[in-house]
Amino acid sequence: MNQMPQVVQVNLRLPSFRVKDPSSADDRSVDNSDVRFLKEVEVATIPKPGDVLTMPAGSHLTFPCAVVQVNWHESANIFVVACKFGKPRIMPQEYDAIASDPSWTARPLL
Secondary structure, eight states, rough: OOOOOOOEEEEOOOOOOOOOOTTSSSSSOOOOEEEEEEEEEEEESSSTOOHHHHHHHTTTEEEEEEEEEEETTTTEEEEEEEESSSSSSOOOHHHHHHHHHTTTTEEEEO
């Protein structure tokens, strides 16, 4: 029996990082602890904690995101898949690709 693809909302936590600023002696910090990046995607089956999804950003980047938790969001009628970036560190170009991709929406935490 074939299952229909389902749409889920990925709620992605990115690691914070520092960027060397060539125009100054100070490094620039990008603190992602208070922001999540959201995107709706089609999946064949609802992922489970521990699964790794390959997510696109920009025109050439894909990156792993590890599923941490999955919850049904009643008012939105959608599964919300909480993920963390699948690598220990994020490179500035990876962050820029995700942050500038219009299919990803940055949402500050309250």
